[in-house]
Amino acid sequence: xxxxxxxxxxxxxxxxxxxxxxxxxxxxxxxxxxxxxxxxxxxxxxxxxxxxxxxxxxxxxxxxxxxxxxxxxxxxxxxxxxx
Ligand code: SF4
Numbered sequence: 001x002x003x004x005x006x007x008x009x010x011x012x013x014x015x016x017x018x019x020x021x022x023x024x025x026x027x028x029x030x031x032x033x034x035x036x037x038x039x040x041x042x043x044x045x046x047x048x049x050x051x052x053x054x055x056x057x058x059x060x061x062x063x064x065x066x067x068x069x070x071x072x073x074x075x076x077x078x079x080x081x082x083x
Contacts, residue, residue, distance in 0.1 A: 010049035012077040015069065017047060017063060022068035028060045035060045 006017045027037040037051030039060065049057065054077075061069045073079060 002066055006045075006047075008045070008047045008049045009030060009074060010054060010057070011074065012054040013049075013071045014055065015047055015049055015057065015071050017068075018068050020068075021066045023066040025065050027063050027065065028069060033060070 003020055004018070006019075008015045008017070023028045027033050029036050029041060035052055037054055038048055038057055040046055042046065058071060064070075
């Protein structure tokens with residue numbers, strides 16, 4: 001697969017998505033661990049960064065087992081919502 005990197009910002013953070021690394025574990029969107037309003041493979045684009053709080057997004061990104069999802073704080077972002 002082509003080595004593509006996509007980014008999606010909610011103002012506080014930028015979510016990085018590397019499709020070539022995704023193992024399709026479904027952890028980010030399915031079941032109790034999932035956050036479907038943000039990570040929805042049935043939508044295009046499949047990531048909607050406005051769909052949940054920054055803290056909720058960070059939790060799911062950190063659960064991604066493959067490293068396909070990562071994030072960084074945008075410059076000047078308030079990090080209090082990240083725990
Ligand atoms: S949690 Fe990571 S590896 Fe699993 S489906 Fe989501 S992006 Fe892919």
